Amino acid sequence: MAALAACTALVAGCGNETAPDWAYPELGKTLRSLSRDLDEACGRTETPESCAQDLDRLTAPTERAFAQVLDHRLLDVATVAAMNALDRAREVRVAAAREARSRQDPHHLPLARAVAAEKRAYQNLLAELERLRTAPPPGDGTDPV
Template sequence: MTASRTPTGPAAAVRALALAVCLAVTALATGCRDDTAPAWDHPRLAATLNALSTALAQGCATPDPAHCADRLDRLDTLARRAFTEVLDHRLLDQACLDAESDVRRARTLRLAATTTARSPAPDRSPDRSPDRSPQDPRRLALARAVAAEQAAYRRLLAALEKVRTTPPPGAATGPA
């Protein structure tokens, strides 16, 4: 007689049970889902927020706060576009308004710090270049203002992303 290639007995039963459990867990974890984005996901707003996030991450590749300040000026256009899209979709909530106010305040402070940092020191004559030392108090104030504006943009981005991904009341959010 030849030996059978299919295992029998308790070992085969345990393997079959383990495979069945793995398949059941996988099916429950993934669900029967539709891979298309829901109608309330706002893909155009998602693209704008992605661009804003990328620009914010790449904005300060160098430690120079003046360079970062110039890059933050470019973020304002993307932030305004995202905020306008949120208004268009009527997604606005108090967290978005607070984050937008924080960005405006931080921007105003950063613009003032930028002007101060670029002006000559009071004890220097106007024909001499301003102090470019990293320990210059005006540059430190600019660095703090830039960091505060970046943090405000991150809070705005998080608030906008939250309202974008929150389903409207009564929307079907479970797997199909």
């Protein structure tokens, strides 16, 4: 009788209502902060050069978010591709900024294009990270016993 009661209690405790929290609240907070910083970067009156400086300030929070994704083992191919695209966009922007400085032109068109491309790459990465954060992990223990 005691074994039956223990099994019943175990089965009752393993339903969906006791599922682990897989929403990763710390990662969510980091992504919201990064999204807000990205929205505030590159105002309409800013030059591409000052916008590039705004984007440089996003490097540390982006790396923190990516580290949290790695800590939770959420990484997938699409996220790696988005991070690689951001790295390539940053490299292009840095080269364009060097060229703009050498020409002493803060409104250099290739720099403006590179800044816009990097900002889109940040938005794509944020979307991928948010998708990972909100998708339930496989085998998360929510199936009834």
